[in-house]
Amino acid sequence: MTATAPARRLADGVHTQPLGMGCWGIGGPFENNGAPMGWSTAADEHSMTGLHRAIEAGATLFDTADVYGHGHSERLLGQVLGQYPREAFQISTKVGYVRGTAAHPYDAPQLAHQFDQSRENLGVEYVDLYFLHHLEFGPCDRYLGSAVEQVRALRESGAVRAIGMRGPHPLSSDSPADFQRRRTRFLDLFHLIEPDVLWIRFNPLTPDLHLGEEDIFDFTARHGVGLLLGEPLAHGLLTGKYDPAQPPGFGPGDHRSARRGFTADGIAAINEGLRPLRERFGEDPQSLARVALGYCLQRGPHTAVLSGFTHPDQVTANAAVLTDPLSCEDIAFAEAAYAQLRASLHNHGRLLLAGVPG
Numbered sequence: 001m002t003a004t005a006p007a008r009r010l011a012d013g014v015h016t017q018p019l020g021m022g023c024w025g026i027g028g029p030f031e032n033n034g035a036p037m038g039w040s041t042a043a044d045e046h047s048m049t050g051l052h053r054a055i056e057a058g059a060t061l062f063d064t065a066d067v068y069g070h071g072h073s074e075r076l077l078g079q080v081l082g083q084y085p086r087e088a089f090q091i092s093t094k095v096g097y098v099r100g101t102a103a104h105p106y107d108a109p110q111l112a113h114q115f116d117q118s119r120e121n122l123g124v125e126y127v128d129l130y131f132l133h134h135l136e137f138g139p140c141d142r143y144l145g146s147a148v149e150q151v152r153a154l155r156e157s158g159a160v161r162a163i164g165m166r167g168p169h170p171l172s173s174d175s176p177a178d179f180q181r182r183r184t185r186f187l188d189l190f191h192l193i194e195p196d197v198l199w200i201r202f203n204p205l206t207p208d209l210h211l212g213e214e215d216i217f218d219f220t221a222r223h224g225v226g227l228l229l230g231e232p233l234a235h236g237l238l239t240g241k242y243d244p245a246q247p248p249g250f251g252p253g254d255h256r257s258a259r260r261g262f263t264a265d266g267i268a269a270i271n272e273g274l275r276p277l278r279e280r281f282g283e284d285p286q287s288l289a290r291v292a293l294g295y296c297l298q299r300g301p302h303t304a305v306l307s308g309f310t311h312p313d314q315v316t317a318n319a320a321v322l323t324d325p326l327s328c329e330d331i332a333f334a335e336a337a338y339a340q341l342r343a344s345l346h347n348h349g350r351l352l353l354a355g356v357p358g
Contacts, residue, residue, distance in 0.1 A: 010226030020061030027069025029253030273341030
């Protein structure tokens with residue numbers, strides 16, 4: 001179904017279909033350092049069926065992390081991908097949130113252990129993309145040098161094809177001074193780490209992300225760096241499937257329980273902003289998902305979009321965007337509607353999506 005979509009280059013030797021699979025959700029519910037970080041709506045049978053459907057639809061990129069379900073996402077992914085030729089896929093995983101008994105997750109022995117554990121969980125000899133999951137390296141960046149040295153050594157040995165880092169993460173609550181500090185920090189680390197790929201949260205609710213005179217897309221293109229766009233549907237909020245009169249309830253270990261976007265107020269604000277899109281493209285969640293994914297997919301040939309799921313029907317619905325792309329006129333209409341929605345949320349001070357990272 002997606003075999004005709006042109007492949008996109010993320011890094012040397014890493015080419016992928018434009019719509020990849022985000023595997024955070026299939027890790028299920030979990031907590032890390034006392035904070036809920038998972039998905040209570042996941043079920044293993046649905047996860048495995050969804051992964052098979054993604055492969056049948058032509059997906060080649062699968063993004064996970066050691067912390068997702070404390071290895072559960074990696075293990076499920078390894079079980080499924082192990083049934084197919086390894087060279088048919090690009091596997092991305094991350095390190096940085098599992099501390100174990102170490103002083104810090106980026107402590108050298110801990111990072112080495114986590115990489116070996118990830119390979120065992122996934123059942124692979126190498127991973128295509130290996131990310132530093134966050135940019136906190138301890139007091140005075142104590143663990144920065146050793147972490148960079150280790151991931152570079154993994155790349156040189158062939159155990160990793162490309163290394164990555166988390167991109168700058170603007171928050172709706174940032175003051176200009178806050179974001180300036182965040183941006184400066186990112187740029188300093190970017191030039192030190194010299195990543196092959198960045199991972200960022202990006203969807204129609206994301207505040208504009210400019211690095212001086214250029215946005216993140218022009219910046220990465222100029223540096224020859226690939227870009228993974230995570231959370232394109234804002235965890236389903238952009239599909240309009242939630243009713244503010246009956247806000248969803250989530251079980252223990254589900255990060256959505258702490259996000260304002262899933263309150264009655266948050267859902268109502270987003271649904272109101274989606275009204276023009278419903279009128280043009282359709283009322284159903286699949287139609288609105290197609291618009292949000294199309295908005296993200298047209299960001300450049302060095303980008304790939306990661307669409308998550310907890311049910312196989314979501315995989316099928318999301319894959320349809322590649323066989324039914326938006327026209328230029330549709331994209332322009334969607335961009336204008338989303339700009340109005342972002343402005344409305346900002347003006348009312350609604351911080352809807354800040355929380356634990358993906």
